Amino acid sequence: MFSVILARPENSENIGLVARAMKNTGFKDLRLAGIKNLKDKAFKTAVHAEDILKDARRYPDLDAALADLHVVFAATAKARTNFLSLTFEDALDKMRAYPPSMRIGLLFGNERTGLTSEEMRHSNFRFTIPQASRQPSYNLAAAVLLTLFPLVHSPLPVPARATAKPLPRKDQDECIRRILEILKARRFMHETNQAHVTEMIHDLFGRLAMTDRDRRLLLAIFYKGSASRANKKGV
């Protein structure tokens, strides 16, 4: 199941167009994170997709909006130093390969700024929709539509794979947070490299789309302080 999450969208007309694009392609779950108010203009551009707008859930922040999802793909127009980006085709292939029971989030940033690095950390994978010139970037609703359309109208049917289910995002984040804490306690991170290392660690372990087993193994490895303690973690 796919959810579309908009982080800090500021133009109500765009939100309406996103709802319309979702209706056109058969998607329903729209989530709005950090939005101030939804103006009437949104309903004007949502033509015949008012139900999606009405049912759209609002969240105070991105954490809350993504908490129950298993995997999150973030759309980014520009390459980020600390986050690897999938090609558009690879990202679509990956999305299509998950079984229907998986809750997959497609995350799009603010119209002007895109996603901040902090917002990017909440994703497992990043992808970039190819474009002809550096400027302009795609309109928000255009980016959503270009991502959703090939998910339902795939040129080649890809069979669902029986992959292990990743943990909900909030548990993945919690695990990464604990790893970062340990690295900090061990002074692997210090003030000057903290932001940089934090992003690299998020990128690295985000790409695992961490399962419950992965988490147990990772925490056991990082808590390894003493052999006896590691054993208690059940590895």
Next chain:
Amino acid sequence: MFSVILARPENSENIGLVARAMKNTGFKDLRLAGIKNLKDKAFKTAVHAEDILKDARRYPDLDAALADLHVVFAATAKARTNFLSLTFEDALDKMRAYPPSMRIGLLFGNERTGLTSEEMRHSNFRFTIPQASRQPSYNLAAAVLLTLFPLVHSPLPVPARATAKPLPRKDQDECIRRILEILKARRFMHETNQAHVTEMIHDLFGRLAMTDRDRRLLLAIFYKGSASRANKKGV
């Protein structure tokens, strides 16, 4: 060469979004038929695609707008009794198959009415972009974008990828071997769990398709014995 022709577009914001979608996908020739006036709003939504709007030619009627083209494909949301429609994929295949010297027109109708039957007669082929429900139809700029995008980003053949290259397998294995050694030295692994843990570690870090940067980060993390040592690893 492709031209986008809008028949009697009435919403200036949509015209601006069409220009932006063309810029995003690398197309230049926009033609406006039967348009009364182009409002400033068009330039607002055309973000960084003002040149396409400025250069857009205006024609009193469709006849004039299509006169110099060789083939015209008309987009239509609903099936027309007297006009056969190609599937979207077939239409795209046909468009892609023409040599570059051909002047191909992509014709889109008014936002509310679509193309009239009379307008449709000026086309060689009709095509319909698949949609999930009868209503709403695609937004005008959305329909243009969905048509242009696959013309430049055909799913086959797959172009060379710009993602970071994973290390050769032997280097990935070597990195995992070093991690295993460290875990052994720290007595995280012992005789009874060694085989099991070794496989889990291979699975976990194998899934990263490890790049050179990943390797540096991982080894720095695992060698963390002392903070100064980790720093020497270049993180």
